[in-house]
Each structure stands twice: as structure tokens, then as C-alpha cells.
Amino acid sequence: MRYRIGVDIGGTGIKIGLVDENNQIVNRHSLPTGAERPYLSVVEDIVKGIAAVKGDISYKEIISVGVGCPGFVNPETGLLVHAGNLNWENVPLKDALESRMGLPVYVGNDANCAVVGETVAGAAKGKRNVMLITLGTGVGGGLILNGKLFTGSMGMGAELGHAILVMDGEPCTCGIRGCFEAYASVSALIRQTKEMMERCPDSAMHEFSQKNARIDGRTAFDCARMGDEAAKRVVEQYIRYVAAGIGSQINVFRPEAVLIGGGISAEGDHLIKPLNEMVGEYVFAFKQVGAPPILKASLGNDAGIIGAAYLDAVS
């Protein structure tokens, strides 16, 4: 048996997994990101984490290390060009890791890793044209076109979260206004929740969020399920933003299936069912040819690890 190692760098935590040839994660390790540190200190922690997750297995049995991270990655150079959520710029992640480990290292955008994972082992297994949208701290996009990972020319495209949804609209972390991400990320949902709470002092969201000592990405969804009208309006409008952003990309790529990942996908059918109902309003020639199904990604957090591990196979 040979193995791959997948590293999933998030805004707050780093997850490392040892993946076998049956796409199973057979050992795991996790650590805090500490993105405020110099990146070389983070790299050292990743190297230690890989040693820990590898255990007794020799480096010879490891095919490659794949690293998924948020932001703008050039998979050809292995440079993390820009990651707004991490405050990292022009970090040579591939070189730094390869020089410390003597293993081939592949670097990919986290959403690209997720779509690879879901296509290798998850909800899109066997499909050749797949779009994945991650609704999390940021909004990412991953694309499998004709069975291959699509990353744009120079490996720097497929930034579906930074397609424009409302020109000159809400400011995005990337500096552009009106990106899909500025309407569909967790922070966007929290902003939308707070705005509605301000407008509706009678909403149950006030008591609910005081009890929880915070307003987060679940506040509106939870209160909507309890029947609160203001919360229902937040959720419906949020899902409408997501539907429009996805519909717009369906018109561009026409995938066989659209997968939803990221933290907000945990809402399951409360998100997925209305999304499928609404998306047709934004799909070109919907009456004639319909829209592809929108499905929940099935690997959850493991998609990032498995997909990163398999970056060598789809590049």
C-alpha cells in the first residue's frame, strides 16, 4: 500500500491526513493555523504535523503531499499569491515544504481541493463535469471539466467567489465590490442577519443570539426553523443570493451537477431544497433544458484533505 498526504489550511486550523489508495483517511492530525505568525513558522508546524500523521510509514511509501489553502494559488509555481483571510501574500508554499521534506508537493486552492475530493470519493464520484461552491469564511469555487481540474489559464482562475454578483455592491475582502463571496459567505450571512435584527426589534433572533452570546452563521437558519418571520426572510434572501450566483455560473459552465460544501452546507435540506427550487430563475434557457441538480457535498471536512492528497492525480 502506498499513501498520499493531504494538508488543509484554513483560516483558523490546519488539518493533515494520511490517505490510502482506497481514498480513506487512515490517520489524522490537526493544529491551529496562527496565520499572524511568519509563514515559515507555520511551515515548520506543518512539517512536524506530517511527521506525526505519517507515523511508522517510511517516506518512500508516500506518493506526494498536497496542500489546499484559501485564496489565490498558482499551482504551477506553488506560490500562494494572495490569501485575504490569512493575510498572506506571495508565500512560496511548495518550495518551502519541498525543501524541508524531499517529497513532491502540490499546492491548490481549497475549493479546488474540495471538488477533487468529492469527485475522487464523494457526491460527484464518476462525474466528469462538476462545479463545487464552498460557502464558508469565504466563498470558493472548484471545477472539474472533462474529468480534469480546471484552474484557469496560469492556474489562477476558477475564482467563482469573486465573480461579480451585484456590480459595485457590498465590499469584498478581496477589495472588489459586489463579489459573490460578499453575499454568500458566513460573514455576509452574519451581516444580513444583523441588518434584519436591526430592522426587526421583535424578532426571536435577539433573544436567541443573546442566549448563545453571539450572532453567527446559524442564527438565522436556527430561528427560521423555530418559525421566526424575520429570520425566514434572512434565510430566503441569503439562499436567493446563492441561487443567483450559482445560476450565473451554470450559464458559464453547464456542469452535470453542482455541489455545495463549506460550513453553511451543514444546513442540509434547509439550504439545498430551496436552492434547487430558486436556481431556475437565474439559469439561461431553463424552460428548454432545465438546470443541473444542486447536491450537498458528501465528504464534509474530509473533502479538503482527500482532494489535496489527490492534487497530483488531476493536475
Add this chain to the structure above:
Amino acid sequence: MRYRIGVDIGGTGIKIGLVDENNQIVNRHSLPTGAERPYLSVVEDIVKGIAAVKGDISYKEIISVGVGCPGFVNPETGLLVHAGNLNWENVPLKDALESRMGLPVYVGNDANCAVVGETVAGAAKGKRNVMLITLGTGVGGGLILNGKLFTGSMGMGAELGHAILVMDGEPCTCGIRGCFEAYASVSALIRQTKEMMERCPDSAMHEFSQKNARIDGRTAFDCARMGDEAAKRVVEQYIRYVAAGIGSQINVFRPEAVLIGGGISAEGDHLIKPLNEMVGEYVFAFKQVGAPPILKASLGNDAGIIGAAYLDAVS
């Protein structure tokens, strides 16, 4: 010498060209579309037009016939699924033409044909990742990715004109609201011109359009060049819409170059120069990696004919 035939169906006219192996159009024919007729009547006219343009050349010397048309085309089935500007739905263009001519027929979206033409013989000759945006009656998109025509899974994507630019914004001919096309087409520019004229009774656009007996896609550009402030504002805002729509797609595809075709591209540097200046505001990681150059398509109306003729070579 062998030849290809390219047919370019537009909203008002059909252009047919005999294209030699040096990508030169050696004979031409054109006829009115008359899209209000049953499509078979249009097909008969195209067959007659092909016979005329072919002249003395035998059918054996013709490699294939390619047809470009506006709207939503399935290149695999040769079905013109939906063409808002022609009022055609589910027209079996490929079958109808093949059965009458005994030549292989390829059908493609007009913007796809344009990008093929420009990459075979025009401004993007030799490039492997090219995005073309046509600003005409509608707004079309064509993509060459890794040297091949990208038409989305099932050949029904790359509808860049129907990516959303302003969610729930201006109504589009396709039934969706807020499409790029609804802000960047000739009709959109005319709407923007009329709105500004209503707000600015002193604008020179009033006298100018009375003299010309119409308001068209050139009114604002012409009056802006004459120094009219209201017209300058129309042109600036219009170019801003185009820049945002292109920037959004650069984030998705990151092409090596963006070409502008269609009627409005005749404005040349008055359009292309400010477009290049503005687009960075909408490009992800612009400070780090810049934006690809935006160029005027160089084949003009011939791109549609040459590209249609070469559909066999890039499919």
C-alpha cells in the same frame, strides 16, 4: 486547394463565405435573415446561398459547412435550442442542412465562432487561452481554453452574456434579470442613452439624434467625442459595466487576452483604452498579478464566417 464554408446567421442578415486553407474568404454572399419566417424557409435560402458562394467548386473540394448563430446551441446535436433575438426554439439546424447538402455541418454559437476565427486568423492568433466578448445586438462570449473551444458540458455553456452582473437588475431578453447582456448590449446602451437624455434636456444628444432621425448605439459615443458632458457620462458608465462584466470573467478564466468584438467594438480606442484602465478594479489579486490585456478583435465581421468555417477543426 480545399475549402470550408462559413455561415454567420445574425438577427437581421446572413453572411456566407467560402474560406480557403489560408483562412482567406475567397467568395461571399449575403441575404436578409427574415427570422419571422418558418425556419425551413431560412434553411432553403442558406442552401441556395451556399450554392452561390461555392460557384464552380465541386462539393468534393469542400471539407465542411459551419454555421454560427446567436443563442443557445448544442454543438453535439446541432440543435439551436433557444435564440431570443431570432425567436427560434429547438430548431434542428444541423440535420436540416446536412439532409439537403450531403456535407458535414457543424453548428456553433456566434460568439464561439468569433473566438475561433480570431484564434485561427486574427488578434489572438497563436494564443491558447482566449476570451472573446461580443458587444452587439446581444452580448456573447467565446472561450478558447488550452487551445480548444470551450462550450461547457453538453456544449451548452460559455453563455458569458448571461452571467449575472447586477442580481435582479435590468430585464434581459432571456428572461433572467441583471445579465451582463442587459447592461452591455447595443439595446442596453441605447436604453442608457435615452435615460440620460431624459435627465439632461440640454445635452447635445437631443439635437444630434434628431438630425440622424434616431438614437442608436453610436449616439452617446459620437456626442462624447464632440465634448457633450451627458454623453461622456453615458459612455463612461457603459464602459464601466463592460469592465465589470469582463473583470468578473477574468476571475473565472484568467485568459491570456480578452478580445472585444461586435458592433460596439468599432469605437476602437475610445472603448478599448478606458476598458483596460477600469478593468483592474474588478480583477481579483490585480495588485499582485495584474489583468490580461483587452484587445479589439481584428477580423471584424469576417471572424464569424472564418470561425464558423473552422468549427470542424476545434470541436
